Amino acid sequence: MPSAYDFPGGIYPPERKQRSSQATLIEAPLPSWVTLPLQQHSGQPATPCVARGDSVKVGSVIANREGMISSNLHASISGTVTEVTTAQITIEGDGLDEWFRLPSLDWRSAGRQELLERLNESGIVGLGGAGFPSHIKARVVERHAIDTLVINAAECEPYITADDLTLRHYPGEVIEGAQIIAKLCDAQHIVIGIEDNKPEAIEALQQALADSQPVPVELTVIPTRYPSGGERQLIKKLLDLNVPSGGLPADVGVLCHNPGTLLAIRHAVRDGQPLVSRIVTLTGEAIAQPGNRWVRLGTSVMELLEEAGVNHSALNQVIQGGPMMGKSLLTLDTPVTKLTNCLIAATLDELPPPPAEAPCIRCGECENVCPVALLPQQLHWYARAQDDTKLERYHLFDCIECGACSYVCPSHIPLVVDYREAKSRIRLQRIEATKAEHAKHRFEFRQARLAREEAEKQARKQARQAQQRRPSNTVTPSTSSDKVDLRGLRIAHAAAKASVKKAEKTLARVAQEDPKQSLDDLEMQLATAQENLKAAELQLAQAREEQSSEESP
């Protein structure tokens, strides 16, 4: 076992994992209806490919991925589609639970493309929280060499035990899933990072490690501390590598996956079973039978909690995710999605609302616990003042929103709320800025087009005049009352030519660097330069003609 390195900061909140980790993993009852949102992943929402009244089986594709970063969506129960809207698809179950599975694939002999296509078809996304499509993540190897695959089993947030139970029950399958990803990315090592508060999972993994091949798997047990499950923090802890600011783990040759995702990958490849269910932790003081359940996607949160024996009079709030980073649900009439890893039905005493906020006393406690070594008190100051330049200088976008600063703040300032708001605001500003830039280019293109049209009109007029002049053969007074500035026009022509060349070069360079990027704006700039060149050419030709006609008579 390599020595564990360390990331700065961190906190030790009460774990409260016992309630859900002691019960065994069971299947939640089959729901009679499901609501499947079209966006359960990062990127573009999927496009429905079923209509009202269609009958579907478990695993039938009901919405196709749309665009580059997106994911397929599958029916999670068999039955009839009752509603298709722009946001979600509702399916009424027939209770038969008929399956539609893809053929089984042997990942050891299957080709890369075949495996990627299977991940794509099966709608696998990262189940840890971000929901990034796995087939896109696996294609990172096209740009970066991957050396190590990290299985992020730290599960550092209080209450959540979904990964713990996954590893206890399916250690072999998770490691097999890791081998599949290692094969796809040519990773040479697999490292499992797990916190020492999961002894049963560690034992199960150790037994499963013995017969894992071909890539060697290493198990590293790290001390429990929040937020060691953060991607960057775990990579620092396990491998002593620093992921650069604004970069990805792939920049340092590492890929990180959650055990739940690896299990889903294994099911998709070996069993041909798309992502239609996931393990969800149901916990909190207001639940009579806490524990982990296999839940079909789209199951109503309300039904799930009812089944687990929720005490409505004691219930104060339901948090989706963990208590540090999760969000309090505004309504229980919402479905379980690919990203729901935990539902905490909390009583008022268990997770009391934060006391009223007091002014910052600049104690520096937040600075001590920040795992990214930021200065939360300064960020708080600038976020409230909306001082965006300062926020960027203090690396706001490196904040992982772990909530450690809010947790220790003696003034109970909701720091992370401020940061999230500031980040969203700055992102929106960036979008608006690119829109303005785009409008500017369109305006310039229009101006260039009008100039070209005007020049063409002039050229036609002149040609007509010249034709009329020749047969009559009368000496017309020189039309150039305004002095023809040949030299100026020649300079303008050369400049237009140079700008076309420059635009072409930029376009070619960007297209080579990143073929997937949208080139519309650059293409428009090139078109603008070409229009300008045409106008300059016409004007120059016209001026030359005028000059020669002046000299000839």
Added chain:
Amino acid sequence: MSDTFSWWGILSTVGVLTGLGIIFGALLGVVSERFKREDNPLVEQIDALLPQTQCGQCGYPGCRPYAEAINQGDALNKCPPGGEATIHALADLLGREAEPLDGDAQSEAKVAFIREEECIGCTKCIQACPVDAIIGAAKLMHTVIEDECTGCDLCLDPCPVDCIDMLPRSAPLTQWQPIVTPSPELIVSDRQPAPGGLHAERL
């Protein structure tokens, strides 16, 4: 005393300094000629701060001409779509005094919308649009490409049948909206959990 005063010393000093002046002057002249820029970089910076709606409310035909005019000393406060934020950014950039906005500030981003059944297909709005955001042909219905429209309302006046409306730009649900802060009359002790259970002020 007389030792320290010599004509030679004074003349050589004057000569050396004059020589240095000539050399550096020549150097500066050559460099400014060699690395001459056709465009004015300050105009580019001013243009980048303007909202690029190309609406002409400043009295100039587009944002770039206004940027050039500002560089020549025109007032900073003639851009209603940019509002106070743009005025302050420009004042910061140019080291000038920020003035109050000349005209009414726009409360929200808008886009043009053509009531298609009323459109007679005259193409007048197409000619007026500074960013080519209206598509259509003579005697055929026109429509506005929402994503490209800058909300400049230059198409409203030329329309002979008044079939163009300025509507608020639709924001997708996923887009950030400012958090509504509790009203000022709420005092700290009022911030109790709502009777429904969920304490909404945290969200």
